Amino acid sequence: MSEPGLLELSPILEGLRALNGWRQDVIAGLHGMAAMMADLGLLPSGAMLQMETLAYETEQDSLRIAFVGEFSRGKTELINALFFSDMGTRLLPSGSGQTTMCPVEIRGAPQGRPGLQLLPIASRSLDVSIEKLKRAGSAWTRLPLPLEEKSELNQTLLHLTETVCVTVEDARRIGLCPPLNRTPKDRERTVCPSCGLGKVLIPRWRHALLYLAHPMLDAGLTVLDTPGLNAIGAEPELTFGMLADADAIIFVLGADTGVTQSDLTIWEQYLIRNAHQKQIVLLNKIDTLWDELRDWSGVVAEIEQQVDRTAERLHVLRKQVIPVSGQKGLVARIRRDRKLLERSGMAALERSIAEVLLPARQAAIQAKCRALVERVVMDQKSLLREQMNRITVQMEGMRSLKDRTVEKVPELVEQHRRLLRSFEADRQAFEGKKAVFRQAVEELLLAPLAPASFDFVISNAKAEMLSAWTTAGIVERFKRFFAEAIAHFDTALQGAQQVSELVAGEYQALQKHYRLPALRAVPYAIMPRRAELIDMAENYERFGMMLEIAVNTQSAVVRKAFLTVAGRTRDFVVETRREAEVWVDEIMAVMNQQLQVYHDNAEEELTALQSIVQTMGNIDTRIQQLRQNLQTAEEQVARLDRHAAPLLRLLREPFSTAR
Template sequence: MSEEHLLKTSPILQGLRALNGWRQKVIDGLHEMAALTADLGLLPSGTMLQLETLAYETEQDSLRIALVGEFSRGKTELINALFFADMGARLLPSSPGQTTMCPVEIRGAPQGRPGLQLLPIASRSLDVSIEKLKRAGSAWTRLPLVLEEKNERCQALAHLTETLCVAIEDARRIGLCPPLNRTPKDRERTICPSCGLGKVLIPRWRHALLYLTHPMLDAGLTVLDTPGLNAIGAEPELTFGMLADADAIIFVLGADTGVTQSDLTIWEQYLMRNAHQKQIVLLNKIDTLWDELRDWSGVVAEIEQQVDKTAERLRIPREQVIPVSGQKGLIARIRQDQKLLERSGMAALERSIAEVLLPARRAAIQARCRVLVERAVVDQKNLLQEQMNRITAQIESVRSLKDRTAEKVLELVAQHQRLLQSFEQDRHAFEGKKAAFRQAVEECLLVPLAPASFDLVISNAKAEMLSVWTTAGIVERFRLFFAEVIAHFDKAQQGAQQVSALVAGEYQVLQSRYRLPALRTVPYAIMPRRTELMDMAENYERFGMKLEIAVNTQSAVVRKAFLTVASRTRDFVVETRREAETWVDEIMAVMNQQLQVFHDNAEEELNALQSIAQTVGNIDTRIQQLRQSLQIVQEQMARLDHYSAPLLHLLREALSTAP
């Protein structure tokens, strides 16, 4: 069996390719919908830009899977077996005595060029997030990677296991050792076996980016390999950022150890409460329970008992726990031993990923795209239907003119002239009030969400956080920080309501006087964003309560934890402010469009009546023109149905019908 055949039989790769094919159809549909929206010209240009942006984001989307667990649970070997067995050997170092010492992100290689980027551990002393450092090329050590040469490949990837021997004071400065007043008495005089008294071993690298050319990665998979509990607690961005942003978590336990206290700490602190993630629990190393001198049914019964105990301890459904042997699974894949593959549990794990995680990713893409597409389609259909109704009414009105006298036609012309004159006066007055609208938007809605205000809140909270040395104090400072942020949100919400009432009140006067269409822009609701902020606050306060267990509340880690939380909260506020500005611009654009459409229609009707007044013979010509206009609008409606129906089907179809 060739390496190519190994990949072809992988349900994960098959599922990724099916997801990719479906996603590409969605992307194509979004581009077509954006082009049609621009061509029809019924909605503000911002809607077309939103559709194009959504298409780009969907194209950049990937399935992000993070493997989490204590040291020596076999996470790296599982990655080798699950995703890279086709290489015929271990990709990542996972032999006895070798373990990855820093988080490793494995991605597809840009322009097909493999490589390894390593972030030195000294960067922990900087108040800069890893995400920002990813954009600073000079901060990383870059190594070439030749996948075809096994020795060179192994030599390069062995850097992931490197450590440094440093003075314990240096380790404390970057948050990798507890402060002296929290160090157990028996460990105050730390001795590194390699370096001597007062020395400790720490990871050489803080983070690694591994770029590979591989079908699974090219199909949209990103894998995050994490070290054990100490690394998770000591790197707040890993906890609050990377793990929180992962689409799925694979939590790895050892069948030989069961659920240890440190395993339970990881589960309860970082994993169990994230309802947006799919989670699979692996009971790895079941081969340690295999015994050639025992009946196989007895071995199976013991493994099943371990599964039951694990599910009970973690308080999860039993089917969420999968017993596996990553090491035997890798051997089975390389040797093409189907019987050993099933026995290792890897086949069941691959099916679970393909049947649970991939459909969940597709559902997330559906949910993200469906709201905007449905709104764009419904709004355009409503506007086209209004145009058809108006043209049909005009046809009936013009037909009735055949039975009227020329005097009545002249009277209608005069009525339309007075209507247009009145409308222009009211429109001019309305335009004069837009400056007041903008001023109200700035004062009531945008000022409470100004980034500068939040920078001040963050700066004050940071200063207070550094003086706190108790868990209760940390939790209280997190709570006060979010209380201030939520207060700003509440003020912005009141402002949004005031602005909505002000704008709607002025527009409704014109709407009732000239029978304008109702504003079809969905009113901006800041409440869902506030609810999301409350969820963030709850999660981060909970992490603050657990921080003492993970890192002993040392100042370096507390500072980094808070800065990570504050940075993500500030980004959330800036995004909310941007959405509010977009909402205001959209309302203004829609109102301008409705006023212009009324003006154009009224002027067209006046010109038509004036033409009819000149000669009754023009009535038949006008009816023909109106019929042609009606046909154009009907064709536009048909085009909208033609392009929107397949896209809406993709975004609404049940997962069971997925390819």
């Protein structure tokens, strides 16, 4: 099916392969760091688990690009040209009169087995997210993909364009038809004449998953092809979930029309909410402006004027707007016509994706990994240095002991025994207070983030949302919903502070008496998560088109929009609760470890002193043993540096295809 060599011309594939190779090096480095952490045994096991989890998440990472635009802007043809020209023909249906009617998610094939999964439109009546339905195999219609048979493959993929006639009532029930009070008088009985009286034409499928074994996808690319404005407004999860989660948005306009009012609506209400998301604007179908009777310089000037007007209307940099012809680009790729490829603008688009989106994805992975890696390296080196300082102090004590009389040694032994007995008594008392710590954690920190209490907030908000039939009412309820969620975070934040003070206060008494190391390397889990929640709230409140749902459609869409936002917020709260539990466990583990280290060192010192009582000659043996321990700790620091340096270098280096 695929023609070798065609894709080798694509800078996107070259960049994806470089990014994937770099990512594999990072994954190997993370696994190696986790293994070394386990071997050194300096940090609690939870830190090693975090490193392994980060390695898994990095392995699952992909560059997610979403194509968005009105109907008939040529999004699907652009996807064919950019990523699948090696097929030698169109992969996705994009011919005359054909258009994909549902969001299509294109991914690499698991175990190399291609296939098409289709989610029936009736699933909209369920209060279940598409993400959760992806784990329910019975909800989908599954079709094999005969890649070697072009006619059969084309016929299978035509399912993506299917529509079905249903009654107006059925369409209204699943949120795909305006309510009666919003339907024009002359169209109350029918919306689509081709379906007959009282019926309307709707998409047959709600969502599609297309799995392909393909070099682009195997190298870490996921593509989302979306239908037009109506589909975005009617499927809140597409807006709040899939588009929001995409690493980059490619916004497709028509070169002949420029920025229409519906284009501007999509842009302002759906796409400019996420400041961290990369965006490229395409003026597609520039071939409609090519005129054999005009001088080519005049055609270029007209295209450049349209680019200027588009950038000005959307308030973006001019370099973000790229004029292209997806159809001519596909032809140029298949025919290997470099001149036509440049003229179509596809070469410039490919370079932009390779030079802007791929480095941004690498930077995002680097930022996510670097914080944890740098922290665990610093923590382990800090513990090793403390260990080295303790050994040095003990060596100095042993040398000083040689200068004392034998009579003083038994007195030191007795002092050390008293110190150990005192420490054990204090340690047991501290252990007895852990039940109080745990109860305080549950009541002050975890209870405000309990899923059950947050479900109550969602339930109340949902009921009030459905009773608010004005834009102002819906805006206010969304704001109040997030205010209540943030209030839960603030309560948890105060609880975290109280718990921290309670635990630290008890530990500090031991720390002061026995000169234990100060608590450190304990991440404060709530504060940064609260900032993320506030950012989520601001993004959703800026999503102006959502506010028109109540007056333009009906309660089914309002409910689904709110449940999508609430579900994502609830997942965020649950994840924060898990992080808070990890935070508390890590505090306890670090304290236990410090107490145990002190106990072990004190026991070791007592044993050494007792040996000295038997024979003063053991002092030199003890000094030699301490010197070996010091050397071992120094070697561990050097080993840590050797292992961490290549990984940290990867997490700081700029993106490059030269690997």
